Amino acid sequence: MNKNNIRPRSRSASPAQPSGISLLETDTHPWLRSIAKHPYWAALLFCLFLNPFFFGSMGNIPNNTCYILTFCLFCTGIFIIRKYYQNHCISKIAAYAASAGLVPVLLFLAWRYQKAEHKQLWILFGGLAVIFGAVLLMRRWYPKTKLLQTSAVILCSGFILKIYYILCSSIYTRQHDVGLFGYEQEHAGYIDYFLQYHQLPPFDPTTRSQYYHPPLHHIISAIWIDVSEHIFGVGYDPARESLQTLTLFYAIVIIITSYRILRHLKLEGIALYIPLLLISFHPTFILFSGSINNDILATAFVMGAVLCTLQWYEEQTLQRLLKIALCVGLGMMTKMSVALVALPIAFVFCIVLIRRLRQKQWRIFRDYGLFLLVCAPLGLWYPIRNLIRFQIPITYVQRISESSFQYLGNQSFFSRITDFSAYQLQSVYEQWTTYGSSYNEFNPLIAILKNAVFGEYINETLFPGTNAGNLFVNTGTFLFWVNVVLAIVAFLCILLFCFRKCSIAAIPKYFLIIFYFFLMFNVYNLSYKYPFTCSSNFRYIMPTCIIGAIFLGIGVQQMLHSGKTAGKIFSRILLVCAILFALLVSFFYMGIGLYSS
Secondary structure, eight states: OOGGGSOOOOTTSOTTOTTSSSOTTSOOOHHHHHHHHSHHHHHHHHHHHHHHHHTTSGGGOOTTHHHHHHHHHHHHHHHHHHHHHHTTSSOHHHHHHHHHHHHHHHHHHHHHHHHOSOHHHHHHHHHHHHHHHHHHHHHHHOTTOHHHHHHHHHHHHHHHHHHHHHHTOOTTSSOSSOOOTTSSSHHHHHHHHHHHHOSOOSSOGGGSTTTTSOSHHHHHHHHHHHHHHHTSOOOHHHHHHTHHHHHHHHHHHHHHHHHHHHHHTTOOTHHHHHHHHHHHTOHHHHHHTTOOSSHHHHHHHHHHHHHHHHHHHHSOOHHHHHHHHHHHHHHHTTOGGGGGGHHHHHHHHHHHHHHHHHTTOTHHHHHHHHHHHHHHHHHHHHHHHHHHHHOOOTTOOOOOOTTSTTBOTTSOHHHHHHOOOGGGGSSSSOOOGGGTOSSOOOOHHHHHHHHHHHTTTOOGGGSOSSHHHHHHHHHHHHHHHHHHHHHHHHHHHHHHHHHSOOSSOHHHHHHHHHHHHHHHHHHHHHHHHSOBGGGGOGGGGTHHHHHHHHHHHHHHHHHHHHTOHHHHHHHHHHHHHHHHHHHHHHHHHHHHHHHHO
16 A cells, blocks of 8 residues: 555544554555454454354364365465465475475374364364464565554454353353253243244243343344254254354454554553453453353443444544444343443543533534434333333342342441451352352452452362363462452552543543443442342453553553653563463463363
8 A cells, every 4th residue: 555645644533543453554455454444244254154163062063164174274275375476485396395285284184183082172273373374474475564463363362262162161051140941031041032932021021030131132142043043954952052153253342342442542562462462361251252141242332332432532423422322222222231331421421511512512412312312212112111011120130039048148248348368369269158168259359350260160170180180270370360460450550540641531541440440339339239149240340351451551551651661671571461361361261171071
């Protein structure tokens, strides 16, 4: 691309190109620019392409998949060899020799794959090899796109790890309130209801567990199963297992959106790579890429609303405002707790309203009116329907019986949030008496730190008492403490920038900070109102790890721009910690896949 033909950016446009995930002004191939310009569509198409090759489980991989992938790798190899020959990097004889040698190599690898006991490891390491090989070629052919290439390695490596986890986990493994298909309770039963009756429940939804949730996720899931079974002829079990393809896509949407936020905030170099590593490899997005309840889709809409709000504040067009309305409205149609993002958005709206009124720009009232006209019906129609027909409060939350084993009401809330006794950290895994522990996790902060890394179903008992099993257990302990250190540093960065200027404008900064503390307040409030161990689950505050990573990146950028040696050293230490975090997560969850498949 001729740089002289690039039009100068307006002051309102971000140099990070907010509408895409890459620097589109770089010298790249046209189809790569198309992917960068439409990352969500590209991710969706890729997930749809992958779905027939595994249908959400190792057991559903068709017998001819190895043949198809071997053929695809052969075609890719021939294309690369031809590219090298055309660029005069190799001679014609070398090109023919490489092409001929490619056949026995691929056949040998295919044979070894078929004989392998743990085929999922071949998929994991094979996928990583393809990613790193592709990026090495990109570095040679498009040397001006190093930032994009490094980011792509991080994003795609996290993607491969999520696929690996899904292959080793079923729709009944480490799920939250999913239940069983074929029964009329929990999220699976809710999906089954739409699949069977094609209508909203005509009865009081509180009489069946989880039916009180808004139905968007469950309707999409029912359509997915229906199309898979009755149009494409997929079997009963594979069609339901393949729901994890949908949740995988939702998880990738969150990672892409996070990257766009980081680039929108003009983070570059290691100030970009550190938060991107933490987000792309964060265990909660691995676990929820295979969780078929509505949490991951709700989080995807929340992060979409955050990105659109940042973009709208920079350039206040009606189109961007309506994107916020769609994200919030559709998010609330997925899960009502998405409404939590409305408070920080309202803060930005109020600031803009005051400024526009001072300038006598009355059209802002029309814009806000259209926002409500789109957002309110989408987000509130289902709870209002239930309020009118069944007198169910809009803020209804399903309660657990006080006779439950996880009830914590016998302890005062103050004692629970102030008790940091050392025995609670003797095990880094969340404690439940139903799993043989001596107590239920009661301190919300400690529970969240444990739950963020391992969820509530992973503990020492998952691994055998062998040397290999003990290695994974020790890795989990090390991973937990590395995560604690990074979380503390991220929190200190948030506190610091509450009072100090940083590289981003004040209003976007306080928008993110308000959202972070509002989420934390909400989980403590939930723990107070509903004194159960499950109330302190990290899934209720998943965006906090993204916001913390963002401020960690902002802090690193500030230290690098200061030019001080201590700041540069500390930034490099944080980069090492982020890389170590990604490696530990990869190794630990590789073990989860080995021992749970």
